[in-house]
Amino acid sequence: MNARDTSAKPFARAALYQEVAELLRNRIFAHELAPGEWIDEQAVAISLGISRTPLREALKVLASEGLVVLKPRRGCYVAELSERDLDEVFPVMALLEGRCAYEASLRASAADIERLLAIHADLEACAKKDDVNGFFGANDAFHGALQDIAGNGWLKHLIDETRKVIKLTRRFSLLSDGRIDQSLLEHRDIMAALRAKDAAGAAQRMHDHLLSGLDALKKLGG
Numbered sequence: 001m002n003a004r005d006t007s008a009k010p011f012a013r014a015a016l017y018q019e020v021a022e023l024l025r026n027r028i029f030a031h032e033l034a035p036g037e038w039i040d041e042q043a044v045a046i047s048l049g050i051s052r053t054p055l056r057e058a059l060k061v062l063a064s065e066g067l068v069v070l071k072p073r074r075g076c077y078v079a080e081l082s083e084r085d086l087d088e089v090f091p092v093m094a095l096l097e098g099r100c101a102y103e104a105s106l107r108a109s110a111a112d113i114e115r116l117l118a119i120h121a122d123l124e125a126c127a128k129k130d131d132v133n134g135f136f137g138a139n140d141a142f143h144g145a146l147q148d149i150a151g152n153g154w155l156k157h158l159i160d161e162t163r164k165v166i167k168l169t170r171r172f173s174l175l176s177d178g179r180i181d182q183s184l185l186e187h188r189d190i191m192a193a194l195r196a197k198d199a200a201g202a203a204q205r206m207h208d209h210l211l212s213g214l215d216a217l218k219k220l221g222g
Contacts, residue, residue, distance in 0.1 A: 017057035028067050028078055029167045035080040066165045081168055090214040093166055096159045098207035103150035105199040112149045113195055120191050127184045135180055169217055179216045
């Protein structure tokens, strides 16, 4: 009994820092913690009612994901993506998401297509209202549904890890003039290819969709 109690304690500590990492990750994705912002460890620990030990473990996790930067004697900062970072990561994501669309197109059932159409309807509604946050959420749901339909666990893992970095900037791309309307048109093309079971077409259109997002970011930055 004592052995069981002792072995359970490390799991409890691990769960705490993982929960803290998830909370901070969500704040970064929502830009409540902005790119380049210094993270006040003491203030965060106090606000969460925890010691700094699990907080520091959580920040190490986020650093390994590329979401924060740990600077000796200066503390922790939310990561900022340079133009070179964008030029390197978006083409990788475009390849991964394109492959996902390819595999999903081959495997999608009638029920899967209906699920995608329902999410696409949310995209249409958010675009009509110019609801950036709603569009962003529906877009994530659409891409997540494609991963589920593709059913490739290795591909899902790579996309999820890459998307964590992409999320540092993707919401801003929707602020570019006309980007929501353009993104919606691209989604319509992707949806048309999926419905036609045109795997190569779905892959190419998804690939181009991701690179179009990169172009929007660059225009916004310029």
